[in-house]
Amino acid sequence: MRTPIIPRVDTGRVLWLTDLMNIDWSLLIAAVGLALVFEGIPYFLFAERMPGLLARMAVQPPKFLRFIGLVAIILGLLVISFGRSLSL
Numbered sequence: 001m002r003t004p005i006i007p008r009v010d011t012g013r014v015l016w017l018t019d020l021m022n023i024d025w026s027l028l029i030a031a032v033g034l035a036l037v038f039e040g041i042p043y044f045l046f047a048e049r050m051p052g053l054l055a056r057m058a059v060q061p062p063k064f065l066r067f068i069g070l071v072a073i074i075l076g077l078l079v080i081s082f083g084r085s086l087s088l
Helices: 025-045 050-058 062-086
Strands: 004-007 014-016
Touching: none
Parallel strands: none
Antiparallel strands: 004 014
């Protein structure tokens, strides 16, 4: 038995759980790989400075770390939005 998730008013069609599981795996794997590349760049380029930077980040108050995280999320969403606007 299929479980409906969201009724679609515009098409009169019901969105099924199996419709949500239609994932472009190659795109997802490429995105995770790209994230790992970007995460690894600072450690490769600035290996001597990273322990000190991480130690300074560890003593920052949670409010500051949340702000930095929020800025990173917003920048990431803007980059994704920009990239998607370039696709044909």
